Amino acid sequence: MMNLLCPYCGQETPAGEETEFACARCGGWLRREPNGKAWVLRPAAQKLPGEEEALALVAQSDRISNPQKRKKLLDQALALCPDSLGVNKAVLLFGRLGEPCKDILNYRRIKCYLLHAFSGEEKSTDQKEMLAELTEDPQLQRCLSLAPDRDAFIREYFLDLCRQYLNLFIKGSNRYNGSFLGFRLGSLEKNCAAPVAEMLRNMQSTPLPPPYGEALPAALKRAYETEIGSFAWVEKEGT
Numbered sequence: 001m002m003n004l005l006c007p008y009c010g011q012e013t014p015a016g017e018e019t020e021f022a023c024a025r026c027g028g029w030l031r032r033e034p035n036g037k038a039w040v041l042r043p044a045a046q047k048l049p050g051e052e053e054a055l056a057l058v059a060q061s062d063r064i065s066n067p068q069k070r071k072k073l074l075d076q077a078l079a080l081c082p083d084s085l086g087v088n089k090a091v092l093l094f095g096r097l098g099e100p101c102k103d104i105l106n107y108r109r110i111k112c113y114l115l116h117a118f119s120g121e122e123k124s125t126d127q128k129e130m131l132a133e134l135t136e137d138p139q140l141q142r143c144l145s146l147a148p149d150r151d152a153f154i155r156e157y158f159l160d161l162c163r164q165y166l167n168l169f170i171k172g173s174n175r176y177n178g179s180f181l182g183f184r185l186g187s188l189e190k191n192c193a194a195p196v197a198e199m200l201r202n203m204q205s206t207p208l209p210p211p212y213g214e215a216l217p218a219a220l221k222r223a224y225e226t227e228i229g230s231f232a233w234v235e236k237e238g239t
């Protein structure tokens with residue numbers, strides 16, 4: 001057994017074979033990581049009882065498409081580990097998809113559709129509701145109460161929403177990415193630029209309250225770069 005320095009208390013603690021363990025001095029949860037030929041201890045997020053099993057149910061739900069079955073798995077995960085941030089985030093992103101709904105084209109059941117509030121196409125009453133849900137959603141507030149870093153959670157959540165929105169409603173839309181005999185008309189980056197530039201303009205004219213207001217345009221820009229391509233096309237459209 002070797003002794004390594006604990007990053008929490010600065011004292012030496014015995015580190016055995018386990019990858020994750022509690023510091024013998026202060027009880028902080030640690031992870032042993034290789035550092036060149038030596039080992040070093042880093043702070044680790046402690047798993048809650050039942051969390052591993054609960055996150056496995058979340059992963060299982062991500063692999064299936066039936067919304068009712070997915071909701072059942074997420075409910076089970078939440079019952080197993082109600083305080084898991086990972087589980088609560090999955091529930092947040094799932095939104096109202098699992099609710100029975102006669103109107104199959106009701107996009108509002110898809111969480112990322114909230115970003116459509118910035119498309120300039122929503123009625124003002126709907127837009128108001130959608131903007132409020134982006135920041136006041138009780139499930140979002142639940143996640144923020146569990147998150148060790150609230151701002152980081154908001155950035156991550158918005159990035160997920162933006163990625164999904166771009167893939168489903170911009171990249172996946174025939175309106176922006178029309179094809180003829182199987183060939184796409186125009187380049188993807190160019191076709192998607194105008195609606196995204198419009199969204200950014202609307203985010204500036206109807207900003208969300210801080211710290212959400214700054215996080216959202218930054219997330220949209222990053223999501224554009226990872227899901228579509230060069231952001232220069234959007235800047236060319238004037239933001």
Ligand SMILES: [Zn+2]
Pocket residue numbers: 006007008009010011013023024025026027028
């Ligand atoms: Zn310690």
